[in-house]
Amino acid sequence: MENGTQRILVVDDEPEIAELVCTFLSGEGWAADPITNSEEALPVIETGKYDLLLTDLNMGKLSGLDLLSFVRQKSPLTSVIILTGYPSLDTAVEALRNGASEYLQKPVDFNLLREVVKRQLKAVALQQEVAKLNRQIRDERDNLRLAVAEAQLFRSFSSRISAMVTLPGVCEVLLQTIESVIALDATSATLPDLQMTMIREHRKISQEVIDHISHSSYDLAGMPMPEHDSVTYLGKPTESGIVKMVRRELRVPIYLRKKVIAAILLAREEDVPFTIKEQEFVRAIAVQVTDAFQRLSEVIEQQRSRMRRVFDSLFDGIVFLESEHAKPLLNPQAREYLELTSEEYSDTFVIGERIGVDIRETFRALKESPDENPTTSKELLTMTRGDRRLILEREVALVPMPETMSVGLLIVLHNVTYQHEIETYKRRWVANTSHELRTPTAVIKEFITLFREGALGALTQQQLEFIDVIFRNIKRLEQLIENLLTVSRMDRAVIDVKGDPVDIHLIVNDIVKGMRTVYAKKRMTLVYDENVTLPFVRGDREAIQQVISNLLDNAYKYSNEETTVIISASLYEDRFMRISVEDQGFGISAETLPKIFDRFYREPVSAAAAPGLGLGLSLVKELVDRMGGRIQTESSVGVGTTFRIILPLFATAGSNNSLPIVEGVING
Secondary structure, eight states, X not given: XXXXXXXXXXXXXXXXXXXXXXHHHHHTTOEEEEESOHHHHHHHHHTOOXXXXXXXXXXXXXXXXHHHHHHHHHOXXXXXXXXXXXXXXXXXXXXXXXXXXXXXXXXXXXXXXXXXXXXHHHHHHHHHHHHHHHHXXXXXXXHHHHHHHHHHHHHHHHHHHHHHSOHHHHHHHHHHHHHTTSOOSEEEEEETTTTXXXXXXXXXXXXXHHHHHHHHHHHHHTOOOOOGGGEEXXXXXOOTTOOOOOOEEEEEEEEETTEEEEEEEXXXXXXXXXXXXXXXHHHXXXXXXXXXXXXXXXXXXXXXXXXXXXXXXXXXXXXXXXXXXXXXXXXXHHHHHHTXXXXXXXXXXXXXXXXXOOHHHHHHHHHHXXXXXXXXXXXXXXXXXXXXXXXXXXXXXXXXXXXXXXXXXXXXXXXXXXXXXXXXXXXXXXXXXXXXXXXXXXXXXXXXXXXXXXXXXXXXXXXXXXXXXXXXXXXXXXXXXXXXXHHHHHHTTOOXXXXXXXXXXXXXXXXXHHHHHHHHTTTXXXXXXXXXXXXXXXXXXXXXXXXXXXXXXXXXXXXXXXXXXXXXXXXXXXXXXXXXXXXXSOOXXXXXXXXXXXXXXXXXXXXXXXXXXXXXXXXXXXXXXXXXXXXXXXXXXXXXXXXXXXXXXXXXXXXXXXXXOOOEXXXX
16 A cells, blocks of 8 residues: 555644654655644544544643544544653553554654554554455345345245145136136146146046046146046046046147146037137137236246346355255355366255255254244354365355245355454464563563662662552563463463362462452452362363452452452352352443453443453453353442352262353343
């Protein structure tokens, strides 16, 4: 992307600095505009035409942090860089926590500024591209839903039409109409495609006459005589013993696209010829029926052609199976994804093998336990296409077909390769960044420790207080880095969560003793029964330590001063251990309670009061899940929150300690 295609807004209450920065950025090929009044910047930001905002921190009524908050609300894809001549650790942390991309010190190092701006504009371009692709995917899925809804509507419409104008029904009405005008002894209608003959008697006729009518009808239709049990009699069968031959008959074919779809035969036992008027009447009726079917066929064909065009142009791959042995219906995208040859297009089981669905077993299960309501299941498929990997999200849905009293199978293949590549890139970036931060953080911590211990001489009380602030923040940074590394290892499946016997009481007791010093800073009380006796649980010692530490740290951060946190452990249903952490903190709203285990999610109300990345609870859940446990949550806003971790007890081989409960969230 050319530099000139991206726009930068520079906000600084010192006109000289604003102009200087804009002049530099313009010289680098970017379009940069200065504003010296932070309040005037608000409507400009709201236009959303700027990709990057460079703002001073301390300005008039609205500070750089105020503009940052406004950008996050009104133009979330805009990146923000904070410039300040009075840097501090607290303001840097607050700015980055609230969404700033970079935090730079004045006077500006223009070489550094150039690199930072390049990096941020590149990130913005990537985010915009991802947002564009996500919009395209949503639009295509909306189009698919509309197409499926239209198809179901059309199917329902066609079903109602078929119920009113079926070929046997039309022939029945046709025969009744003719019989009401012309005197006849018997009439019949043969339907070749349905292998069926309908015979109507007006007085008793012999079986020989009935057989003659059947043969004559099939001769007219150009079809071989079917088995006797396929002939349908309308009215009472004729008693045997009365043998009379048909003396007069009138045969009337009904065509559709030059093919006989029905053969009408009118019979008289008496030698009474059909008059010209009778023949013209029958012919006119037949022509009307033929025209009606022709028009209906054209409408159906138009609708079918339209649906085929929509079907073929869908972004996703579509496979529809009406039955186990029916010819599959695939759009071009599905054929491309599955790399089917022309011979394989109609092979149901080859298609099922390519998409990982046992077609025969699926339809067998549907026959044994039919479900009237459509159900859907999703799964990811990975396919290799030469030197590239294709990742598809396979969605299988059951489509009820009331007209045939059966259920069809609709399989949708979404191409999510790009989204997975983006996620992989993000995970690698988090892992690499965390590793890069780990070493300098450890070095800083070591030197701070030396300062505290007087390696450079005695420190004043004020210096000790400053050192303590730095040390606490370094510890917090260490925890954030460790959480990021743990998440990264989980994503790469390199964490080995053991199933060893673990003394839960020993772990909780040690953690509580260490945390009480921290809790004392807010005059909070941490309660735990140190004399309780508990059996061992099955799990990973380090993982359990991380879970308990994160929950107690979470309770500390999201509770007011002089409140109480209670941690307890007890047997649950004889085979499990339940560890509870109950606080008297801010509480979680019912709307956001289901989201608290999502990565990087933070409760909006309490996010400002407790800094962090929003990884603690997601890490807790993933570790508990990997140990075969479950987590439950209860919360009421303004009252507090309780987390319950349920882990299986350690037992000998052969014991069944599978967990009989499901994860849940409860809002009080």
